Amino acid sequence: MARRHILRSARLTALAAATVASIALLGACSTDSTDNSPEADAVTVSVQWVKAVEGDSPGGGMTAAFAKIANGSDRDVRIVSASSGVSEQVQLHEVVDSGGTTTMKEKDGGFVVPSNGSLTMTPGGEHFMFMGVQRPIRAGQQVAITVRFADGSTTRVDALARDFDGNQENYSPDHSGEHR
Amino acid sequence: MTGRKPARISRRTLLTGGAGLAGLGVGAVAVGVGHELSGPDSAESAGQQTLPFFGEHQSGIATPMQAHAAFLGIDLLDPADHVTLQGFLRMWSQDAANLVQGKPGFSDTEQELGTAPSRLSVAAGLGPRVFTSPTLAPRRPSWLAPLPAFAIDRLDERWGQTDLVVAVASDDPMTLAHAVRVVVAPIRRRCRLRWTQQGFHHDRNLFGQVDGTVQPADDRYDDLVWDDGSDQQWMAGGTSLVLRRIAMNMDTWEAIDRPGRELSLGRTLDNGAPLTGTAEHDEPNFSATRGGIPVIPAESHIARAHQRTDREQFVRRPYSYDLAPEPGESSNSGLIFATYQRDPVAQFVPVQQRLSDHDALNEWTTPIGSAVYAMLPGASRDGYLGETLFGSE
Ligand SMILES: [Cu+2]
Numbered sequence: 001m002a003r004r005h006i007l008r009s010a011r012l013t014a015l016a017a018a019t020v021a022s023i024a025l026l027g028a029c030s031t032d033s034t035d036n037s038p039e040a041d042a043v044t045v046s047v048q049w050v051k052a053v054e055g056d057s058p059g060g061g062m063t064a065a066f067a068k069i070a071n072g073s074d075r076d077v078r079i080v081s082a083s084s085g086v087s088e089q090v091q092l093h094e095v096v097d098s099g100g101t102t103t104m105k106e107k108d109g110g111f112v113v114p115s116n117g118s119l120t121m122t123p124g125g126e127h128f129m130f131m132g133v134q135r136p137i138r139a140g141q142q143v144a145i146t147v148r149f150a151d152g153s154t155t156r157v158d159a160l161a162r163d164f165d166g167n168q169e170n171y172s173p174d175h176s177g178e179h180r
Numbered sequence: 181m182t183g184r185k186p187a188r189i190s191r192r193t194l195l196t197g198g199a200g201l202a203g204l205g206v207g208a209v210a211v212g213v214g215h216e217l218s219g220p221d222s223a224e225s226a227g228q229q230t231l232p233f234f235g236e237h238q239s240g241i242a243t244p245m246q247a248h249a250a251f252l253g254i255d256l257l258d259p260a261d262h263v264t265l266q267g268f269l270r271m272w273s274q275d276a277a278n279l280v281q282g283k284p285g286f287s288d289t290e291q292e293l294g295t296a297p298s299r300l301s302v303a304a305g306l307g308p309r310v311f312t313s314p315t316l317a318p319r320r321p322s323w324l325a326p327l328p329a330f331a332i333d334r335l336d337e338r339w340g341q342t343d344l345v346v347a348v349a350s351d352d353p354m355t356l357a358h359a360v361r362v363v364v365a366p367i368r369r370r371c372r373l374r375w376t377q378q379g380f381h382h383d384r385n386l387f388g389q390v391d392g393t394v395q396p397a398d399d400r401y402d403d404l405v406w407d408d409g410s411d412q413q414w415m416a417g418g419t420s421l422v423l424r425r426i427a428m429n430m431d432t433w434e435a436i437d438r439p440g441r442e443l444s445l446g447r448t449l450d451n452g453a454p455l456t457g458t459a460e461h462d463e464p465n466f467s468a469t470r471g472g473i474p475v476i477p478a479e480s481h482i483a484r485a486h487q488r489t490d491r492e493q494f495v496r497r498p499y500s501y502d503l504a505p506e507p508g509e510s511s512n513s514g515l516i517f518a519t520y521q522r523d524p525v526a527q528f529v530p531v532q533q534r535l536s537d538h539d540a541l542n543e544w545t546t547p548i549g550s551a552v553y554a555m556l557p558g559a560s561r562d563g564y565l566g567e568t569l570f571g572s573e
Contacts, residue, residue, distance in 0.1 A: 047274075047286050048286075049286045049287055049366075052369065052370075066287075123289075138264070138369075138370055139264075139267070139268075139271075139366060139367045139368075139369060139370040140263070140264035140265070140266070140267025140268050140271065140367065140370055141263075141264070141267060142267065160267055160270055160271050160274070161267070162271065162286070162287045162365075162366035162367075163365065163366050163367060163368045163369045163370065164287050164365070164366065166289065
């Protein structure tokens, strides 16, 4: 009963969020999905957007994308990677507090979307990190992101670019440096 | 398909609400209608009253007037870039659909400011320059062009025509300010915000006159206001906005005593009744005379503005503005006069021409801004504003 309710809410939220018919997901929420159905089928993506960027910095610009990802199934699903045609790579980032300053870094093991729950990716929190953006991504432009799950299934998310100045945490893979 | 039962807006609800426009106890009517719109299971407080975003028409046009409004005049960096335009309209649809329900916009960083929608509406329209691209040129509504020059105009480009307009309105000024920020912030580097016109609504303007009395009859909106798609198919369900900014000279108006004020308007100041009647909505009798002299002077505002043909009707949504005076001045007041009609050339222009030719009020009022927009049809449930313009390419 509870599950049915949440599934329904997730779907309704996505619709209400309105999206412009831009969430190309594979078969949102059938209520009797079994454990061997693709992970991509369990999720509903909403409130997706990408930070506009000029992309003219040496070696390519960096930017980030955000979304709410709801999991309507009875098991956790795991996002293991993402990719996009507008950048050389897309990393899965988290923001951690490292003694007074916040730093972003790749999240070990990817993003887990809890069963009958959701993951909300926001500036200052988890996000898709676009590295090596060679051409500007400007407000109003649509960016396609392919999200890959642990079982190899994928979902495509179309996100509109928005002018936005947040999510400027330091970045520390090996070397640290601020990026925007 | 929202979490709760969709608000059921009958045409009748909207139109009954339309009476509020006429200045009849606006507050009371607005509360009643807003409550009805938000459905039986919604919160009771005024802040939780909602207007729909999705629907045949955009909210904020036939809706009983909200207390506060901001009109945003926006230029595209490249008016022929209709891909960016489409992106803007999609983003505004995403954000507005959430905001009108008290939910945050997509990239909203002050989400706590948006929790009391207070009948928030966000309506978008397109100016003539948008239709200069080869793709969109054939889709320009025939009437979408600057109004003819009127002799009374002292137009300042500062308040002139822009490529886009977003009309944001709410009963709560904080909600309004937040919604305006959500509209502008995500596109700010890809557009030029030319002007913002902020106003407040009351059943009177700053001259103390009861305003917005004359409105189309409830059963004439489909005919007089909403586009039927016969000119441009994509516009079905849309309308036009004429946005005039009218400066009002408070000092010279002060010099006119009460009888002179009433004669120049043709209505009493007390309750807005025509000088031939006793109540606001009494039909004025322009042929009535007293001692051989017309009771309502022929050059009075209402005698000149009164419709002479059936088509000369439109929705009037007047918002007052009252800004900080320029140095050396004692006031900076006026009216943001928004009218909505299917065809401004056929419906609005003849009336404005008569007022320009002669209107006793012209002595104290000066049009300083003018713009015309094609207000988009409402967005369908899974669609976005302007979808019909781009959709059938
Ligand atoms: Cu990052």
